[in-house]
Amino acid sequence: MxxxxxxxxxxxxxxxxxMRSSPNKFRVIIGSDKFKSIGPxxxxxxxxKYLSDKVKPELVVYCTAVHPMDAEEFESxxxxxxxxxxxxxxxxxxxxxxx
Numbered sequence: 260m261x262x263x264x265x266x267x268x269x270x271x272x273x274x275x276x277x278m279r280s281s282p283n284k285f286r287v288i289i290g291s292d293k294f295k296s297i298g299p300x301x302x303x304x305x306x307x308k309y310l311s312d313k314v315k316p317e318l319v320v321y322c323t324a325v326h327p328m329d330a331e332e333f334e335s336x337x338x339x340x341x342x343x344x345x346x347x348x349x350x351x352x353x354x355x356x357x358x
Contacts, residue, residue, distance in 0.1 A: 262313045266306075267291050272330040276337060286324040290333020302327035 266289070267273030273291040280286045287306075294302050306325045328336070 262310070263287065263289060265313075266293075266309055274330070274333050274337070280323045284321055284323045286326065287322060288326040288328075288333070288337060290328050290330045290337070292330045294327050295329040295331075299327075 263275050267275055273289070273293075275290075276288040278286050278288065289306060294305075297305070303325060306327050310319050310322065310325075
C-alpha cells in the first residue's frame with residue numbers, strides 16, 4: 260500500500276510487507292520505530308485511523324488485518340539472516356531500500 264510508505268518515511272528505520280490473505284483481500288505488516296514503547300492495541304488504533312483518513316472506505320475493506328510492530332520486532336520476526344525480506348512476502352517495502 261503506497262499510502263503506508265508515507266507513514267514509514269525515509270527518516271526512520273521501517274518496513275512494510277503486504278501479504279495476500281485471500282484472492283481479493285490482503286494484510287499489512289508494518290515495522291516502524293514509531294511503534295516503540297506503544298502497546299499493541301494502541302498501535303492498531305493508530306494504523307487503522309491513519310488508513311481511514313488516507314484511503315477511501317470502499318478500499319480499506321479489502322485490508323483484513325494490520326500487524327504493527329516496532330522496527331526491531333519486525334526485523335527479528337520477518338527478516339532473514341542477510342536482512343532481506345522473506346520470499347513468502349511477495350510485496351514488501353523498506354524505507355532503507357529507497358536511498
